[in-house]
Amino acid sequence: MATQDHSPRWDAQLQRRLARGEETALGELYDRLAPMVHGLAGRILADQTAASQLTREVFAHVWEHPEDFDPAQGSLRSWLGALTHRRAVERLRARRAAEPLPGRGAGAAEEEIRAVATAARMQYVVDSLPQPLRETIAVTYYDGRTYQETARLLGISEQAAKQRMRLGLELLATELAEERARRHGGEDGDDGGWTG
Template structure:
C-alpha cells in the first residue's frame, strides 16, 4: 500500500516536472503507476485500455505539470482523479459505440467512483487507523492480534478499527462527482 506523500514532496515533484526532469517522471511513475493502472482497469475491465490510460495520464502529467495545484489536495489524489476521469470518459465513449448498455456503463462508473473514494479515504486517514485496517484486512488479523501487533490495548484496536470502517463506509454514501470542482479546469487535453 502506497502511503500518501507529504505535501512538501508533492510540491518538489511538481517543480522537478516543471523543470523537465525526466528522472522526476520516472520516480512519479514508479510510485503511482500501479494506482493508475489498477484504477483504470477497475473502470474499464480491460488490460489494454488500462495500459493505454496509464500512458495517457503520465503523458498528461509530463506535459502539464502546472495543472496540479497543491492547495486542492495531494498529488496522489490529483493523479487518481485524472485517471478516473479519463477512464470514465473512455468507458462512456465505448458505450456510444455499442460496447455496453447505458445501465452497465453507469454501474461500472458508480463502482469505480466508490473505489476511488475508498482509496482516497484510506490514504487520507490518520496512520494509526490505516495501520489497524491494513492489519485486519490484508493480514486477516482480528482485533486482539491487531492490538498485539500494534502494541496497543484491545479497546484501542477496536476503536481504531471501528472508526476506520466508519470512515470507509462513507465512500458508498456519496454520488459520483466526476466533473465537479477545481479539477474540471485542469482537464486540458486529457479528455
C-alpha cells in the same frame, strides 16, 4: 489523504522539477504512483491492457502539463487519482456507447458506469488509509470477521481492533464527505462522482 511518503512539500518540489523538465522527477513519480494509477484504471476498465495504456497516458499528461497540478488544491496522489478516474470513466462510457447491449437502455449503462466508478473510488480511499487501519478494515469488513477474530489474526487487542476500525471508518467518511463537497461545489458530476 496524505500518506507518509507523499507530503505536500514533496508534491510541490516534484511539480517544480517536472516544470523544469527533469526526467528523473517523472521517473520518481512513476515509481511511487504508477501502481495506484494502474490499479484504479484496472478496477474501472476491467481490462489490464486498457489500464496500462491509460497509465501511460496519465503520466504523459503529467509530463506535458505539470502546471495542471496545483499543490494548494490537494495532494499529487489525489490529483492523479482524480485524473485517472475521470479518464477511465470517459473511456468506459465510450466503450459502452460503442457496444450497446440488446435490451439495455442508456440509463442502465450509465447506472452501471456510476456503480463501477463509485466502487473504484471507495477502493482508492481505502487504499489511501495508513496500513494498520487498511488492514483492520480488510480483515473485519471485507472478510466478515468479528473484532475478536480480527484482533486474534492481527495480534492486537480487541480494543485496538475496535479503535482502528472506528478511526478508519471516520477517515473514510471524512474523505468521502470532502469528495462530495468538491463535487457539489463546482463540478457537474459527469466524472462518476470524483473531482480533483
